[in-house]
Amino acid sequence: MSEAPLSGRTAVVTGGAEGIGAAIAERLKRDGAAVVIADVQQERGEAAARAMGAAFVRLDVTREEDWDALLAAHPRFHILVNNAGINNGPAPFEELSFARWRNTLGVNLDGAFLGCRAGVRAMAPMGGGVIVNIGSAAGERAVGEMAAYTASKAGVHALTRAVALYCGKRGYNIRCSAVLPGSIETPMVARLRAESGDAPAARARIAERHPIGFVGDGADIAAMVAFLVSDDARFITGALMNVDGGLTI
Numbered sequence: 322m323s324e325a326p327l328s329g330r331t332a333v334v335t336g337g338a339e340g341i342g343a344a345i346a347e348r349l350k351r352d353g354a355a356v357v358i359a360d361v362q363q364e365r366g367e368a369a370a371r372a373m374g375a376a377f378v379r380l381d382v383t384r385e386e387d388w389d390a391l392l393a394a395h396p397r398f399h400i401l402v403n404n405a406g407i408n409n410g411p412a413p414f415e416e417l418s419f420a421r422w423r424n425t426l427g428v429n430l431d432g433a434f435l436g437c438r439a440g441v442r443a444m445a446p447m448g449g450g451v452i453v454n455i456g457s458a459a460g461e462r463a464v465g466e467m468a469a470y471t472a473s474k475a476g477v478h479a480l481t482r483a484v485a486l487y488c489g490k491r492g493y494n495i496r497c498s499a500v501l502p503g504s505i506e507t508p509m510v511a512r513l514r515a516e517s518g519d520a521p522a523a524r525a526r527i528a529e530r531h532p533i534g535f536v537g538d539g540a541d542i543a544a545m546v547a548f549l550v551s552d553d554a555r556f557i558t559g560a561l562m563n564v565d566g567g568l569t570i
């Protein structure tokens with residue numbers, strides 16, 4: 322039997338307690354990595370980690386001290402997936418509060434920055450690694466009612482390219498790319514749908530917006546992450562990979 326593609330590597334997945342992050346953690350574990358789930362939700366995160374044979378650390382991606390603690394507990398990891406993110410739902414732009422703007426930018430963009438920086442700090446002395454950021458189709462194709470979310474994800478995409486370029490020029494052997502999902506069935510999307518009133522109708526509307534005709538699931542995103550972190554993707558860095566059923570065509 323051939324060796325699992327990620328055997329001997331450690332992967333940290335933020336926001337891995339549920340949704341897309343849990344699917345990514347599961348997939349990387351299946352591909353042979355030792356997985357650390359890092360999430361702000363302690364109980365759910367511990368349960369998810371236990372179920373798949375992963376480790377858990379409590380981490381709020383917006384807190385520098387939490388990243389320092391993660392680096393102290395797990396100084397060597399080869400793979401980092403900055404997946405944790407929030408979507409506070411639609412709001413008329415005139416009524417978008419500064420607090421809500423900052424909250425969204427804080428988790429999605431500050432969190433990705435602190436994550437990338439921790440990843441580079443850990444991986445450069447080890448001779449390399451791979452960082453994958455989870456962006457969004459909404460960061461490419463703006464959603465007018467979600468200005469904060471759209472701007473935060475466009476920021477994640479730009480950050481991804483800057484980190485890729487920086488690490489390449491420094492000869493760090495660290496690749497950094499992003500996966501840009503379309504609608505994926507997760508607790509986040511279920512919440513947004515429930516808030517919009519008629520959940521089944523909202524689901525049909527969301528599916529229709531995707532040329533492929535359906536909403537994806539976490540495994541679809543996990544498959545792209547598994548490819549990007551594998552040696553098959555050794556020539557890929559700074560890439561923004563659409564996994565969106567054609568939404569951004």
Ligand SMILES: NC(=O)c1ccc[n+]([C@@H]2O[C@H](COP(=O)([O-])OP(=O)(O)OC[C@H]3O[C@@H](n4cnc5c(N)ncnc54)[C@H](O)[C@@H]3O)[C@@H](O)[C@H]2O)c1
Nearest residue numbers: 336338339340341361381382405406457504505507508509
């Ligand atoms: N679901 C979609 O349709 C979709 C589409 C495009 C992009 N995305 C992106 O994919 C990622 C995962 O989304 P999801 O749908 O699985 O969301 P989700 O709400 O279902 O799960 C998010 C996870 O992140 C964790 N998290 C939230 N804030 C955190 C923080 N400050 N620190 C640490 N962990 C935190 C949560 O506890 C949860 O476990 C997000 O970055 C999201 O923006 C999702």
